Amino acid sequence: MSSRVETAGAWGEEVTSSPSVPSRRRPRVEAVAPYLLLAPSVFFLSVFVVWPAIQAIHLAFEGPNNTLTSYNFYQMTHEYTFWPSVKNTLIFMVSIIPLEFCLAFSMALIINTGLRGQQFFLYVWTIPLAISDLAAGIVWLSIYTQNGYFNSILHDLGLSQYGYQFLSYQNTFSLFAVCVVAEIWRSTSLVMLILLGGLQGIPREFGEAADVFGATFWQRLWRITLPLLKPSIRVALILRTIFAIQVFAVILALVGSNLPVLGAQAYNWYHSYQNPNIAAAYSIVILVLSVLTTAFYLTVVRNKAEIAGATR
């Protein structure tokens, strides 16, 4: 009922006012409208992302009584866990990214073949996306802890009577391996989604044309899919690396302080030692590493997608 009245009003308006007035005013409104619609979001992101980022730099260089100092960095780098945590974070990042990328790419390719049960696989494969890093760490704790499921299976197979201590500080390799597996399990879904988004944007004709010319699967992959996928690959690598540098809860839940990493150090300095300045200094290290790796990817994985002929 009410909608009818309003509609009538709108009709009446057009009859009473000259038709040229709305058509002249309309473009101006249209030109401003998108900015008005976007302004709240931009404002919010400035207050809660851009401004804190600037504040973080300020905090890291803040000394007593509002002075500027580099002492926080001096203290940070002279703490005995600093260099191990830088090293561990980098090793972690370097061992995860290639493994995870290959797995995620295979998963995206499998989904993109359009096999039967595609929807089922896509759902199951994105389940880890719903699982927090903390919960993921605990999930793998139930597997790798000394009386956990992995040792139980080894016991059932007669390979070990009491089980191994995978999470002991004495065994650095297994500490890393455990965390890498947990992190790959948790976050491959995200990389897969980004790559799948890219794959779905590649016109089917390209692949069909390659088939007509008798290209093999690998030729197609190397000459057509990968070059066209470059923008997605770049975003996936950047996002994934930035998240890997921040790794934190998976490691805290699984191995605690046996494997110090930058994210956990920042957390400890703020939470346990109540020193926001050194915590901020750690976060600046994370920021610098993120910016450097992003710049690295932007220069190495160039945007110029050259489609080399598959028949060449």
Next chain:
Amino acid sequence: MSRHGLRLALLYAAALLITLFLLIPVYFIFAASIGPQNSVYDFPKPLVPQNLSFDTLSFFLHYQGVPEAFKMSVEVGIIAVAVSLILGAPAGYAIARYTFPGKNVLQLIVLATRSFPVIILSIPLAVTFLSWNLYDTAPGVGLVHTAMGLPVTILITAAVFYGVPVDLEEAATTLGCTRIGAFFRISLPMALPGLAAAALFTFVGSWNEVFAASILTLQNHTLPALVLTSLNIAPLQFSFAAAVILIVPSMVFIFFIRRYLVAGWGQVTK
């Protein structure tokens, strides 16, 4: 077997292997927390739980601080969802419907903030929130989670509004609807499922987020923050049950938004 058949078999074998790798750990954590409390220390553990009981889960749910943390997590999530929809939906609509100077730059900014490290934001915001009286409150954590969820909300809503034919809106305006009227009568109802997906996406992100939540709270922890600070204190069954309680809602939500996942994360600037 034909060449084609062999390839298909290999494809399914790979798909199955990946599925097992992703599902078996979820099965184990459920198995570990469905049983009497002391069963977490059993060795060797039966791969199929023997004594089914909700003892461990109920122990967790009645643990000191857990009901409050549960409530806090829900409050924080609702705030994050509400604010990011109110701010993000118009922005997504603008990106989908208008072409305007600076659009590419704005899109790039949205994509870039999606990946901005939350560790860097949390520490200065904790200091700021102390002076704004937002420290250790649900709105404080909710606003930070909004900052994390907003970019993805904008991307999903933009994708959703792209999917609503602009012709329908134009048809409505020629029939006398105002542009705003057309939006509320035509586009919004059609976009509702997608907007709901964006909301769930933000909620899951907020429900799972642990770093900012533990930095920005002291006593009023969210569930993940409480679990994180209890890792070294609470018994093992506490953590196992906590993981299950954290995982279940997210798994349900992700089921409902599975169609929008590619829109939220798969988008890339050209």
